[in-house]
């Protein structure tokens with residue numbers, strides 16, 4: 429049975445007539461750049477997250493870069509973050525002239541190990557950027573308490589955390605700002621790139637709105653800062669608004685698939701994902717760990733089951749970021765996660781039979797290769 433990792437066309441089929449008509453409406457309207465669809469998206473996501481402002485931009489990467497800059501982080505400032513993430517997390521810190529300082533992760537959640545932050549603080553530290561990985565928040569209570577004590581700004585990389593909450597409080601409320609991504613493969617994906625900044629801070633919101641359009645101030649063609657071309661296209665905003673109407677249903681389906689995996693793999697010996705107390709999980713990824721990860725992936729591939737490795741190489745091993753890290757062995761949990769993680773298919777268009785087949789094959793592998801657990 430073929431099990432694809434993603435099924436983007438199936439999302440389109442779920443909503444084809446609404447998507448077709450809204451895209452045509454935008455085309456016919458001539459309002460392609462800033463318009464009612466952007467406004468509706470910004471308002472709806474701010475409302476859902478209980479945050480004052482939503483600022484749509486043209487990628488999750490730009491959401492991070494613009495929010496970092498809008499929070500006043502710049503040359504020479506150190507930002508504490510993790511190396512077990514998509515490259516944009518550290519890339520955007522470097523792009524504003526700041527310095528990423530990597531600390532290790534919690535091996536169970538893959539999120540920043542808050543206990544290790546204190547030791548990484550220096551007089552140049554200005555901010556902490558937790559990455560809410562795979563669909564649940566980092567340890568936001570401990571992190572915000574520490575940030576408050578040490579007078580540091582929290583910047584949330586919420587690219588994978590739309591709809592994530594802790595004790596009922598959503599991403600975007602723990603930091604001065606948070607960046608969401610609507611990249612195609614996200615739980616809410618555009619037909620291309622898109623992102624959004626969430627913030628409760630009026631000044632950060634105003635600066636972000638300005639930075640996304642070249643740093644333009646309130647008056648047209650007068651500039652307050654060096655900015656970017658980073659508006660979200662109206663077609664993308666319109667598509668996202670339509671898909672938002674289905675997001676809760678899709679996320680519930682992801683949770684059902686996660687429940688099948690958790691049930692069927694409970695005794696398999698592979699390390700299963702852990703949901704921290706107080707957190708919900710939106711199951712952006714379902715990531716297991718195995719000491720024989722590469723063999724397991726090949727075993728699944730032979731059975732036509734796709735899987736992905738997020739992330740095979742920690743950021744401090746990549747040439748452009750090596751200088752910011754302490755080299756091999758410096759982040760042991762990050763490095764061992766990169767060797768062991770495997771994300772199983774968990775998109776909302778998988779059926780129960782496919783999910784059960786994936787779990788059966790994983791369990792078959794661990795039965796054959798007990799050392800691969």
Ligand SMILES: Cc1ncc(COP(=O)(O)O)c(C=O)c1O
Nearest residue numbers: 487488489514516587609610611
């Ligand atoms: C953790 C993380 N940060 C940042 C990004 C960047 O988002 P985008 O691809 O929309 O630029 C992504 C997604 O790709 C991500 O997963």
